[in-house]
Amino acid sequence: xxxxxxxxxxxxxxxxxxxxxxxxxxxxxxxxxxxxxxxxxxxxxxxxxxxxxxxxxxxxxxxxxxxxxxxxxxxxxxxxxxxxxxxxxxxxxxxxxxxxxxxxxxxxxxxxxxxxxxxxxxxxxxxxxxxxxxxxxxxxxxxxxxxxxxxxxxxxxxxxxxxxxxxxxxxxxxxxxxxxxxxxxxxxxxxxxxxxxxxxxxxxxxx
Amino acid sequence: xxxxxxxxxxxxxxxxxxxxxxxxxxxxxxxxxxxxxxxxxxxxxxxxxxxxxxxxxxxxxxxxxxxxxxxxxxxxxxxxxxxxxxxxxxxxxxxxxxxxxxxxxxxxxxxxxxxxxxxxxxxxxxxxxxxxxxxxxxxxxxxxxxxxxxxxxxxxxxxxxxxxxxxxxxxxxxxxxxxxxxxxxxxxxxxxxxxxxxxxxxxxxxxxxxxxxxxxxxxxxxxxxxxxxxxxxxxxxxxxxxxxxxxxxxxxxxxxxxxxxxxxxxxxxxxxxxxxxxxxxxxxxxxxxx
Numbered sequence: 403x404x405x406x407x408x409x410x411x412x413x414x415x416x417x418x419x420x421x422x423x424x425x426x427x428x429x430x431x432x433x434x435x436x437x438x439x440x441x442x443x444x445x446x447x448x449x450x451x452x453x454x455x456x457x458x459x460x461x462x463x464x465x466x467x468x469x470x471x472x473x474x475x476x477x478x479x480x481x482x483x484x485x486x487x488x489x490x491x492x493x494x495x496x497x498x499x500x501x502x503x504x505x506x507x508x509x510x511x512x513x514x515x516x517x518x519x520x521x522x523x524x525x526x527x528x529x530x531x532x533x534x535x536x537x538x539x540x541x542x543x544x545x546x547x548x549x550x551x552x553x554x555x556x557x558x559x560x561x562x563x564x565x566x567x568x569x570x571x572x573x574x575x576x577x578x579x580x581x582x583x584x585x586x587x588x589x590x591x592x593x594x595x596x597x598x599x600x601x602x603x604x605x606x607x608x609x
Numbered sequence: 610x611x612x613x614x615x616x617x618x619x620x621x622x623x624x625x626x627x628x629x630x631x632x633x634x635x636x637x638x639x640x641x642x643x644x645x646x647x648x649x650x651x652x653x654x655x656x657x658x659x660x661x662x663x664x665x666x667x668x669x670x671x672x673x674x675x676x677x678x679x680x681x682x683x684x685x686x687x688x689x690x691x692x693x694x695x696x697x698x699x700x701x702x703x704x705x706x707x708x709x710x711x712x713x714x715x716x717x718x719x720x721x722x723x724x725x726x727x728x729x730x731x732x733x734x735x736x737x738x739x740x741x742x743x744x745x746x747x748x749x750x751x752x753x754x755x756x757x758x759x760x761x762x763x764x765x766x767x768x769x770x771x772x773x774x775x776x777x778x779x780x781x782x783x784x785x786x787x788x789x790x791x792x793x794x795x796x797x798x799x800x801x802x803x804x805x806x807x808x809x810x811x812x813x814x815x816x817x818x819x820x821x822x823x824x825x826x827x828x829x830x831x832x833x834x835x836x837x838x839x840x841x842x843x844x845x846x847x848x849x850x851x852x853x854x855x856x857x858x859x860x861x862x863x864x865x866x867x868x869x870x871x872x873x874x875x876x877x878x879x880x881x882x883x884x885x886x887x888x889x890x891x892x893x894x895x896x897x898x899x
Contacts, residue, residue: 465672467713482672482712483672483675488759511759511850512790534881535659535662535882537662537675538671557717590846593846597783600841
């Protein structure tokens with residue numbers, strides 16, 4: 403298990419080198435995306451002016467403060483609190499996001515399913531687990547909000563963050579079919595019957 | 610005591626922000642207990658990051674989690690309090706809106722069909738405002754709970770029947786905890802409602818999920834199940850964030866209500882590790898926080 407620092411965007415080879423159990427810290431650029439953004443992009447045919455090829459997206463909708471554009475940053479927002487939401491709701495969007503927009507890294511919490519695992523393998527990508535709920539800490543890894551697109555969906559806009567030392571994040575799904583989430587779920591299911599027997603509650607999953 | 614709506618509005622505003630920033634002491638102690646019992650290396654690291662986050666939030670005066678949740682206000686009115694109920698509800702709503710605008714906070718609330726976000730944390734029937742009464746003299750207690758959605762999506766109801774027995778209740782809880790895995794941001798508090806009608810059962814699960822750690826179900830049979838399930842969920846190996854380990858849950862909490870002779874309902878509502886809540890008291894002496 404190795405630690406990698408990735409200066410975004412990344413190449414196909416860089417992503418495919420990552421294995422479940424490795425840790426990663428991202429530098430430079432990160433995009434924020436979530437439910438409404440992805441629904442707009444893939445169910446309603448909207449496109450973004452951002453070039454997402456080789457980039458990482460984090461499943462988020464941030465708390466932001468509206469500010470006047472400054473000479474150092476034209477974007478009228480500054481970060482208040484930026485964290486990560488549960489990824490599984492966005493499961494059906496992983497493949498099109500990678501295929502159409504070239505995204506290579508998805509950052510989220512709780513893991514994703516088989517469809518995502520297949521897309522990561524077919525298109526060359528990884529899923530990085532961030533500690534959900536640790537948003538005050540995550541915010542300290544974000545230097546600025548550089549830009550925002552589709553802000554009519556606020557706060558579920560498409561955000562462009564400037565980051566510094568974003569991590570360490572755990573590679574929990576890789577391009578080689580590995581998924582720590584699937585492994586943990588299988589282990590829990592294998593313990594189910596013994597746990598239920600101890601409770602005097604043995605039986606099938608649905609009564 | 611005459612309840613002043615302006616005081617209620619200010620408190621409703623302050624409580625929303627306070628709840629988002631300061632984790633209650635019982636949850637902090639819960640982290641200490643889980644960390645001490647954890648043997649998995651990844652799980653220990655994750656718990657350490659969560660504890661670090663609590664400290665960073667306090668040091669930087671920031672929100673613990675970006676999810677500002679669905680705002681819930683539980684109002685408990687004591688004896689000898691004169692109040693205008695309509696003004697009370699309006700004041701809480703305004704306080705919630707002001708917290709969102711003035712801090713500022715992310716409004717996480719949308720219309721369920723149009724998905725339109727009013728950017729106020731308010732909407733049809735939101736914030737949720739529950740009003741109850743107790744025997745405290747000249748006291749109004751307001752508890753604010755910003756209920757995070759990752760864990761709220763871990764909500765389930767099953768209308769079991771008497772023939773299914775207590776075993777099916779326990780099995781339902783274990784199976785739902787496995788099903789949720791890391792999606793509900795473990796370590797969690799698993800709230801379980803047993804009995805009542807469908808709506809009361811679901812409400813009991815929420816009451817259980819948001820009860821302070823260290824409290825026990827008042828019903829002895831409920832307390833028994835609570836203790837058994839608390840042991841059991843931490844034997845599944847799901848662990849913090851669902852990435853493996855012992856610490857799947859701080860505790861399983863159970864609340865019970867009597868039910869119909871034909872019914873055996875069970876509900877699950879989960880609270881994430883950012884188990885936020887804040888309580889303020891209004892008395893003739895002014896406002897204080899617990």
